[in-house]
Amino acid sequence: MKKLLALLLATASPAMAHVTIDPTEASPASYTRLAFRVGHGCGGAATTAIEVALPEGTTVARPMAKPGWEIAVEPGASIAWRGGPLADDRYDEFVMLVRTPARGGEAVAFPVTQRCGETVAAWTQVAGEGEARPRFPAPLLRLAQAAAPTQGHAAPQTPAVTAATLSLENGWTRAAGQGRQGAGFVTIRNTGTEPDRLVAASSPAASRVELHTSLREGDVMRMRPVETIEIPAGGSVALAPGGFHMMLLGLTRSLEVGQVIPLSLRFERAGQVTVNLTVQAAGARGPAQGHQH
Ligand SMILES: [Cu+2]
16 A cells, blocks of 8 residues: 555656546535546556545435446445546546535545555545645535524515626516425526536425426426526526526425525536526416516
8 A cells, every 4th residue: 555655656646646526516405417537547547437426414425327447336435437448648527416414514425435446545634633634534514503494574576686697587486385385487598608517406495305397298288307507608598487497406495476585506607596486376487577676
């Protein structure tokens, strides 16, 4: 093992020296797509396995299938991809969907064991308070402070929310009982010069939020989950009935007309953006046409 460490230190270039996680921040108790980014092998040898240990409190972890790699899941403990090989000079990502631990304000570690045949690189070190960055750091995910859910009534017109390159407006949903499901809609405008993608959503008002599209099959409208919704550069996408929408599964409380519920959207480039959805009547087909001055 001593020899291996020396070898790694000698050959790893600082920029690509680590197995890293993307994103590095997420909401607590939220469904989050995590990509483990592997930019090199082990001192020249090709990668043949990536084993990720899950932090305590990760209630859901689902690996994304990867052609050429076999997946092994130990529920609540670890996810491993074995196969490849991934050449030393190639880059790849290993993706999973997790429900993050409910520990807002903490950073949780996802220790990764990278195997290259017989050679092992253990990205498992976590620095204590005030300690220097370790040489073989475990990927860390910072969990944001939990936001207090918005309660009660508010103005029916929700103001636009703006990230650096995205603006979100006219967020709305429909009245529904606790435990039922609902749909969320919002218009997303991309003022940037690069396309962005909506990759995940979560809300304290729902136990799970999925991205869906609607398809017509004969006379029947069906819904299908989608991985991402692309927002073209300089364009906009309206999530609306009959098209893309967010599915709010397992409402944690009843949604009454006039309330607003917060919804957190995660974009590939813009990161996390929170928008309020105004609750409209059960049969509503669009956002309220409120007074605008
Ligand atoms: Cu749906």
